[in-house]
Amino acid sequence: MSERVLDIKGLHAGYDGVAVVRDLDLYVEGGEVVAFLGPNGAGKTTTLMAVSGMVQILDGSITVLGRAVPKLRQAHLLARWGVSHVPENRGILFQLSVEENLQLANRGGRTDVTPAIDYFPALGDLLKRQAGLLSGGEQQMLAIGRAILCKPKFLMIDEMSLGLAPVIYEELMPIVRRIADDTGAGVLLVEQHADLALAQSDRAYVLNHGDLVMQGTAEELIRDRHLLDATYLGGETLEEEPLR
Template sequence: MADQSVLAGAAPDFECRGVVAGHGSVPVVRDLDLSLAAGTVLAVLGPNGAGKTTLMTTIAGLLPRLGGDVLVAGRPLPNARPAAANKAGVVLVPDDRALFTTLTVRENLYLARKAGGPDIDATMAMFPALRKRLQVAAGALSGGEQQMLAVARALVQKPKVLLIDEMSMGLAPVIVEDLLPIVRRIADETGAVVILVEQHVQLALEVADEAIVVVHGDIGLRGSAAELAADPGRLEAAYLGEVQPVPR
């Protein structure tokens, strides 16, 4: 597991300072603060409609922030400019995967790869099952293979901050059990900050360092993943909105 501490005087590798996210002028997530070091996996948990996907798309610049700042390596990202966020190292794996379904696995990876990023063959070391499917159209892959491709496509962009929204969407639990440990490996081997939105709570907590529970736009619970996993009653209460939000 990553050392989550940030050395005194050093800028965190990723920060949210008072971020307000929403649609139009309506806030969905309010005054969110995060400070994460390289190699940290943060699990973002919470019931449907809590604002988790809105937060992810806002960090990636696809939605305008209604307030606050997002910083990568101490540098603030411009608001609502996804190309600038991507250039700074923020890469989103969306919940719909957004693959080019008529292109092959290799072609999807080739189009996404940044100069200086890991080559396709090196990336396939994390996805041996996908290596055999490089010449297959993305639309012909199984759901699990498509999710592998979506994550692999993010990795060839050399992310500093990897946002994964609902990796388990539409997948059988047995497939999720195989996929989620890859998140831990990515953080450990690349040093990327990984922010993972996930409904399979216990599986997410097994691979995460830290976790937050978002309820009605506020952080209802925050702590180490191990602490939260050991207290399922407190987790359930947070999901049901039966705890006071964490003070801002």
């Protein structure tokens, strides 16, 4: 049986003592890609930050790779435990080169950047380029590439497609699937593009205004797409224009 890399039970998390995510139960097993869907402001980023120890757990528990995340904020612990978190802003240092950003994956010594280039060959030609000069898609490759170099057992990616052209995120999404399949890492994938995420996911959760409103296998959610539209967008269909 695969290891449960994330187990959230009855989580209340938020800011200044006010919960914006309430009573959330969610788990991810090793090798699974789990989509975490929901409209703007639903609490998806807040949940990921609580898992990473950057937002306070007000109630409930978060267990990552068998260890309890402390209620007080302690972000440094998670990386040591084998968790990589690609945040909404991608966490890239723009002044540094692509190679230097990749090297940061291993603060203790030299990092072999080959695994990142295996998944994202385009990065191989860009190693000396300043990260701030990369396109949005290349930055996302760099962010995920760096996360892989940490050899995570659990990988969280927040809004991978944010600001990217469809052709780019359609290319990136299957790579995330491959990472889970090849390495056995569990992946929690926050996405606005429900269809695209579901196509590469095993299961999915839908959050709305801080409450879990749907969950199931990706197949079930695709089958109940009309229900997903109704919860997700208050009845509207999901057709949005990317920024670029």
